Amino acid sequence: MAEQRTTDQPEEQPRTVTIDGREYPLDQLSESARTQVNNLRVTDQEIQRLQQQLAIAQTARLAYANELKAELDKLNTTST
Template sequence: MTQKITIDGKDYAVGKLSEEARNQVVNLRVCDQEIAHLKQRLAIAQTARAAYASGLRKALASAEVVEH
């Protein structure tokens, strides 16, 4: 089965691309993987932040309010 890639709505057989084009396809795939990884890390950080904010709200609920 021929591996295909779609760019700007056109299908291309990867095996028929120039070496330079194949290298760029690899670069794009690496970038896509890194973006997916960073999105996962961001989701983890956002979840942790929400948990810390919740903990802070609970701690503040029992704290004495000091006004200036």
């Protein structure tokens, strides 16, 4: 007897990874290649996290510079 799928169960697609515009099924990659794919994903996530941290630091730096400028402007207006 053949296995039947009901229409409410989506058919599973093989997971793939795209490298240099070419798709590769993950289940056909060597263990070493899958490890490197995972390393790339983890590294990309870390780069994204660091970019967010950098944006926060740059925003804070701008706020500090603006506050310093305002304080220096007060100093310049009181000394003239």
